[in-house]
Amino acid sequence: MRIASCYFKRLVLIIGLTILIFCLIQFLKFEITFYDRNDRNDKLDGSPACKLPRLDIFNPEIMKFIHDVPPLQCSPEDWVKAEGSKLFIDKNAKNQYGQITCSFNEILRVDDYNYILTDTVETDKFYVLRKSDYAEVNCKTQTGKRWHTIIAAVRDDPERKRDVTWSKVPREALNLNILMFGFDSLSQNTFARKLPRSNRYLRQNLDSIILKGYNIVGDGTPQALIPILTGKIELELPETRKRMGAKAHYVNVYPMIWKDYKQAGFITGFMEDVHHIGTFTYRLKGFDEQPTDHYMRTYYLAASPHFKYSKSFCMGGIPRHLVMMNHIKSIFNKYKDQPKFIFGFHGELSHDSYNDIGVADDDVLHWIKDLKESGHLNNTILILMSDHGHRFAEIRNTLQGKQEERLPFFSFTFPPWFKKNYPQAYANFLFNAQHLTTPFDIHVTLKHILNFKEPKEGDIRNRGISLFDKIPLKRTCSDAFIEPHWCVCLSWLEIPLDQEVVQKAAQYLLKFLNSYTENHRDICEKLRLGQILWAAKLIPTKGILHFQKSRDTDGFVSELSAKTKLTTELYQLKIKALPGKGLFEASISRDINKNIFFTRISDISRINMYGSQAKCVENSLFHLRKYCYCKE
Template structure:
């Protein structure tokens, strides 16, 4: 595994510091810039959300000192020195002073049976439990020193970021919610129809915020239709829609003198500064450094540690549940192509930091949280845990058959993937048994897989080349344990001694294969079910992962049928 890791040089941003800085809701021309250039005149223009994919500009405000954010969190700024020989410009983010939000929110509206905590979730895309320890060891150490409860048995329940975050934020899977896929056109709704948990917090007096940085592959906008109405009181997508076109004019991963990851970290800081005395629910999810890279996130380590130290030093941790997490492990990087990487994809980093007083006030809940770090947990459990902040004495769904159990309740030790509603394809607990790639079982599965893909593509278009098997890299089957197959019944009246006389015939097996296909040289991993009595293989599109990049191979359907992009190799290549 270590062969995939390498050192990353630190980011080198502009030497000259930005002329304008933001703290809370106030943007100020810096003393350093004024000392260097004399009187400076800056023109500020608010950046307003038009919709998920475009922005509009407000009126121009000219100042020689500072600018108060009142209409928007985001603005463009252009500054000139007194003699007109020097200029500087940027697109920036802070937290506006919103009087309506100030008046609406308050601790007096928080439920009496709640925990009385802010909720802050900081997420990094594609970081497994182990990768955080490898690439962000100082962050890991800092979290441990803060008393973090790190979930060792956290397991994803689906493929990709939406399937990781939708259960956390709604308590449901995408398939259980109204259809919001872009490709369904007018038949689908915008994701406003989802019962997002931040609505519950807003209803109970919380200020809400959602920040996500990579606008072109947004969690709810890449494949889904996005939001019609702004989802939270403060919504950072508007900034990234406006600022991203400028990024390619900057040094890598910088905007001016500031590393871009600090723009989001500072936005979270400003949220806590402006609403110092108000209950807050905020989710900030950063992807630029880690979505497509296995090593690049290391350049943010010291800034993340500094941010955690600031949060602790400022006293915000005294009434905040801090969640530091990821959605899944690496999916496209080279590490994902290994056995270890396969497991790590399914086991992202997830942790909770609670105030120091929590153990004393709620000893049972704290003990359960600690014990549950060693239990099998899922995104569904995170949803119930977040809901417990509003109602700590809510339903105690710690029955083994319940898929969503608050981490403040004890999760059964004997919980299995099936109990937790984790499908075999995603369960890191399963014991998989290698099978010969030349076996009839493996070759039959590979052949039926390409038939399935060709049929799936053919339902939407005739522009894709037929998919053929080039080779099978490996194949495994999930073998039921011997004890399960031989158990017949209890041999004594107490049920202590088993009767192991059964000879159960296995008729249904789960398979996983890694195959390379022609003509795209596409690499797929998939799960399927094989019924030996009917000699049939059963496939589901959601159980297929393409693990190498496909670039423009599906250019001919990229706009009309984007869901086919990872499967389609256009007959006519660019």
């Protein structure tokens, strides 16, 4: 009996061990299959190929540059105000000064650099705009006191209102307005730091979706906005640079997304301040024909000479950022029941300062709230965004500042019903917001809105992927058409500055910069090396792009794999050049076999302001501004 019992226990133990071994074998088979399958897909653990950096909003290295600025104190009074297309003399001004007579001249666009005024109309009551959205106003009292402004409103256009209706918008389009509004040079973190109330309202009250991995694809505003608006980079588009003379086209030749919306039956608008450095007019030739139904450049051409008579950042009693924001709101009110595509971009507050933008927080918050309370956000996609982080500032000279420059603020706010009506598209949007996205994706998304189809898995072979489709986790910067110089996903190892390769790379960089200005040595000093400030080497890992001298025609090469033999190395270094103490940050590749270096001008960033150092080229040789130190 005792022997039988022992035998039974031994048998149970053997069976148990057999089952355990079998389970272990099956588990190992599963693991091998799982990792093999995911390895082929460039995913080892389901994590994205592009790992975004974690950037502390309150990083002490950054916060030492952040401070509050006093609120704007604009003039307390405006004698003339606008309501729709009507410009009327304010009751409070009449009560204070008695009878006021005003002369009105509407401002008519000639081209992107000139305007004319209509004949003067005098009245002591009101004036209705007939030919333009903008007017010059001069007022005087019976005692001789004078007041002047340039005013923006929205003229009545019965024919346009009649012709533009939702019934004419294609059936396959989402019946949604598009309102894009951006501030220049705001990283995701800067938006959170300097516009905290607006940021909190977007997240908590509107469930806005912030694109955490929105990565720039080039240096400057044109390189940020052109891909959004056209789906292409400047080099792929017809020549529009001023310096190319008669060869240059007007920018109208670009396939702007607002043309698609106009053709689909939408009212269109483009607003941009700081006209002297306009996105399409500073270096490019500008627009021949007015590009959109409402075009605010004409206002700023007329108004900017008068800014000096107002307090800083004010136009009379109104903050200048509110002039644009109120104009956009007036357009939405005027065409409340018509489809609209409006894009406003404000640069004055934030282009040269990372603190001044803080004065706009309450105004931005109230503007968004008013859009919501007016019902506009019930049928509008609100896109608040920026082009890039700060490029020329002390913050940019820090390691985190470099990364923040590449990760601008970009957000989408959908109507409350959108999530319920389009659950898969919304879910994909939430997913994509946590991963690598680009300006090209924004363009495809805007296209998708006009021809909305069922969401699907995004095709990694496409440069741009609609954010309503699911972007594959295996997507890399190479897939997304982002050069290594701008990619936030890459891993870099800081290396000693006295290494021979660093010294040679720095000398090569100086030689390259000087070759760029060589033909203008009569006005541009030859640069010399002042100091090497920082150097790093790319850590080549599977799933990231690799940069070579002999690249494909589109500027990219295949990704590394376990079988790839490394023939080039990629370095980044930061130097100070003399004279002028210009700070340059460059990505430079080295051919290991030949021990030669290679870079391009697009792989070099000037990270401190050049100011008057470039005065001899700023009005003609625009492309040399960041690299030319003008001779005395």
